[in-house]
Amino acid sequence: xxxxxxxxxxxxxxxxxxxxxxxxxxxxxxxxxxxxxxxxxxxxxxxxxxxxxxxxxxxxxxxxxxxxxxxxxxxxxxxxxxxxxxxxxxxxxxxxxxxxxxxxxxxxxxxxxxxxxxxxxxxxxxxxxxxxxxxxxxxxxxxxxxxxxxxxxxxxxxxxxxxxxxxxxxxxxxxxxxxxxxxxxxxxxxxxxxxxxxxxxxxxxxxxxxxxxxxxxxxxxxxxxxxxxxxxxxxxxxxxxxxxxxxxxxxxxxxxxxxxxxxxxxxxxxxxxxxxxxxxxxxxxxxxxxxxx
Numbered sequence: 665x666x667x668x669x670x671x672x673x674x675x676x677x678x679x680x681x682x683x684x685x686x687x688x689x690x691x692x693x694x695x696x697x698x699x700x701x702x703x704x705x706x707x708x709x710x711x712x713x714x715x716x717x718x719x720x721x722x723x724x725x726x727x728x729x730x731x732x733x734x735x736x737x738x739x740x741x742x743x744x745x746x747x748x749x750x751x752x753x754x755x756x757x758x759x760x761x762x763x764x765x766x767x768x769x770x771x772x773x774x775x776x777x778x779x780x781x782x783x784x785x786x787x788x789x790x791x792x793x794x795x796x797x798x799x800x801x802x803x804x805x806x807x808x809x810x811x812x813x814x815x816x817x818x819x820x821x822x823x824x825x826x827x828x829x830x831x832x833x834x835x836x837x838x839x840x841x842x843x844x845x846x847x848x849x850x851x852x853x854x855x856x857x858x859x860x861x862x863x864x865x866x867x868x869x870x871x872x873x874x875x876x877x878x879x880x881x882x883x884x885x886x887x888x889x890x891x892x893x894x895x896x897x898x899x900x901x902x903x904x905x906x907x908x909x910x911x912x913x914x915x916x917x918x919x920x921x922x923x924x925x926x927x928x929x930x931x932x933x934x935x936x937x938x939x940x941x942x943x944x945x946x947x948x949x950x951x952x953x954x955x956x957x
Contacts, residue, residue, distance in 0.1 A: 670931060672720050673938030674912045677874055677919055679848040680827045682751045682792060686912060687937055688723030689716040689930070690878070690921035691735040698764045699730050703738075703925065713742035715927045717750060719934055725851075725876070725921040727755040727797075728781045729766070736785035744787050753849070753876075754782045755831055757797035757812070766801055772815035779819055790824055795831040795851050796841070803853065804834045809841060817845045829874075835864045849874040849919070856892065856907055858883040859953035869917040876919045880907050888952045895948055905936025910949050913941055 674686030694709040696702055703709040716724065726735045736754075743750065756778035758766040769778065775796075782791055796813055799805040809830075819825050829849035830841050841847050850868060854861045854877035865875045881904060884892070889903075896903045904922075911918050922933050941949070 670719065670935035671938065672934060673909070674920070676722075677917065678872075679751070679793060679874055680846075682827065682848075683749075684723035684751050684919065685721050686723075686919050687721065687934060688725060688919055688921045689713075689721050690923035691724060691726040691739060692730050693923040693925050694738055695731045695734040700760065700764045701731065702734055705925070706738075708927070709738050709925060710742040712925060712927050712930055713739060715930055717743060717747065719931070721934075722749050722751055723753065723919060723921070724750065725753045726786075728778060728785055729755070729758055729760055732760045733781070733785050736782060740785065740787045746788075751792040752786060752788075753793035753795065753829070753851075754786070754791055755795045755797045755851075756782070756816070757795075757831075768800065770796070770798075770809075770812040772811065775812060775815045776819065779816075779824060783824060790826055793827045793829060793848065794825045795829040795849070797831040798837060799832040804832050804837070806834060806836070809833075809837050810844065813841050813844050820845070829876075835861075835867075838864065838868075847873060849876055851876040851878060853877065853879055853882065854911075855880045855882060855884075856910055856949055856952045857885070857888045862953075865915050865918065869915050872917070874917050874919050875915065876921055877911060878921065880904070880911060880920070880922060884952075891952050892949070895945060899939065899941075899945065901939050902932070902936055904933065905939050906941070906945075906949070908933065908937035909939040909941055910946065912937055913946065 672687045757770050759769045827848045829847050831851035892903050896906045924930050
C-alpha cells in the first residue's frame with residue numbers, strides 16, 4: 665500500500681489568532697443515519713479523524729448536536745489531548761428531538777447549556793470557534809439575533825469561547841452580529857449551483873473574514889449536474905474534486921470542510937481539491953450558477 669500523502673490544497677487562513685488549513689474536515693457524517701446515534705463502524709470513524717490530522721488538516725468542524733454528542737465524543741477519543749495546531753469549530757443554536765429533527769434552541773439559557781455540553785464532550789476548557797446557527801433546515805430566516813449572539817459574546821468574555829462566527833445566516837444577520845462583536849467566519853450553504861452569497865463572499869474576503877461553505881454538491885439540478893460531469897470528464901477528475909477545486913479558487917477566504925466516513929474518500933478529497941482549473945474551466949463552471957433550477 666502506498667504511503668504517499670497528498671499535499672493539502674489551498675494553503676492556510678487565519679481565524680483571529682488561529683492559523684488553519686483551508687482544506688478542513690467536517691465530522692457530521694461520522695454519526696449514524698440521519699446524524700443520529702453512533703456510527704456503524706466506530707473504529708473506522710476514529711481512523712478517519714486520525715487520518716485527517718495525519719494529512720495535516722488543522723480545521724475540524726463539529727457540533728454537539730451531531731448524534732447528539734457522538735461526533736464530539738469521537739473527536740475526543742481519537743485526538744485528545746489535542747495538538748496545539750489542531751483547531752475545532754462547533755455550532756450551537758439547535759438541539760435534536762426524538763424524531764431526529766433540529767428544533768431551534770437560541771434562548772440564552774439554551775446556548776449556555778449547549779456550550780457547556782460542547783466543552784464537556786470535547787474535553788476542553790475553551791472552544792476555539794463557535795458558530796451561532798440560525799434559520800432552520802430550509803435555510804436562513806429573517807429574524808433578530810441580538811440576544812442570542814450577545815449571550816455568546818458574554819461567554820467569550822468569560823473565556824470559554826475564543827472566536828465567534830454565524831451559520832445559516834443572511835447577509836443582514838452577518839452585519840447584525842458584526843455590530844455586536846467581531847466574527848471570524850460565516851458558515852452557509854454555497855457551491856457551484858447555489859450562488860446567492862456571491863456578494864457576501866466578496867465582502868467578507870475584503871474584511872478578512874472566512875467563508876465556510878457546506879454541502880459542496882447540494883442543490884444541483886440535473887442540467888447543472890450534467891455540466892459539472894462534462895467538465896470533470898474532460899479533466900479526468902471526479903465531480904466532487906472539480907466542485908471543491910472551484911470553491912478553493914473562487915476566493916482566498918473560502919475554507920472547505922467536506923465530510924466523509926471513509927479514510928480512502930478523505931484522501932481522495934484532499935488530493936482532488938488540489939486540481940488546477942483553467943480560465944476556460946472556471947468560465948464553464950460559472951455558468952452552472954446561472955442555469956435554471
